[in-house]
Amino acid sequence: MNDLVFSGVQPTNQLHLGNYIGALKQWVPIQHDHRCLFCIVDLHAITVPQEPRELRQNILDVAAAYLASGIDPKRSTIFVQSEVPEHAELGWIMGTLTKMGELERMTQFKDKSAKGGMGRAGAGLFTYPALMAADILLYDTSAVPVGEDQMQHLELARVLARRFNERFGETFQIPQALIQKHGARIMSLQDPSKKMSKSDPSDTSKILLSDTADIIRKKIMRAVTDTAGGVTYDADKKPAVANLMTIYHQVTGLTMKQIETEFDGKGYGDFKKALAEAVVAHLEPITKRMQEFRSDPHELLRILDNGRERAQLLAAEKMKLVRSRVGLGR
């Protein structure tokens, strides 16, 4: 049994607190007892239009965010997806095994294509889950830490691994999801029915890892709350406050009960002030380290070169087996 963990983030924009809590922060402790591959999934990013110069900057920003959040390049492999061409190759093969109906059911595709209409959405956006399955299966991944939004895609990866194994013989490990109780889905600060998202045009909906302390304070003080008062956790009746409490829990380590006790008899204003200070204190060292990595690109590039070499070795070996199983080449 392989104990490899794989996960990734799209360099589609500046990372936000949702990406940090739902992904990066969760990855850090996993490195201590698993072999980990953390990928910057730039091929996924281009399933929606990207400005080339910005994309290249975002790739390095995401790499810097991984390192600044505590991913240790001595323990874990950090690399850029497009630099290991086997991802695209296996993505194609997985696409040939995927049914149209399976892709049509994907809520992320429905959401992302809703604006311009399905007929106008790129085919890459539609087949995105086949490429994501390839990313995971290429390394015989045993576990994938994901936010709730990615569960449907992960389930398809499991289906495709089984389908391939049945058709061509035992080749891929079936990956499991690693999902946390609180924090798997951080919601928009302006609308608790929507997840915090890089592509949300509203600046105040999300806290970016690159935000200054003052901006973070302003965004939190402007966050919406619920009509019913009191800092108590009830995700159905008080979704906005439950979301803010989840963030507080994540950055302080306090349980929901402890948070309720701390703010018993106090109003939302007091809670938001404490929350803002806790988020600032948690993110400040991360933001500072990100800036340091970005101001010394040599170190960052060296880490990414190293990661590419490590990932490439594993990917090349696996693809040799996959090609022979499928009957590709001579």
Ligand code: AQP
């Ligand atoms: N709001 C969130 N709460 C918790 N986890 C989240 N993730 C994303 N948003 C939240 C987790 O972050 C990882 C990387 O996500 P991604 O960049 O691959 O794609 P995404 O899920 O589509 O993220 P965004 O921020 O919403 O980006 P855009 O707007 O570009 O689509 C994943 O593990 C995800 O679960």
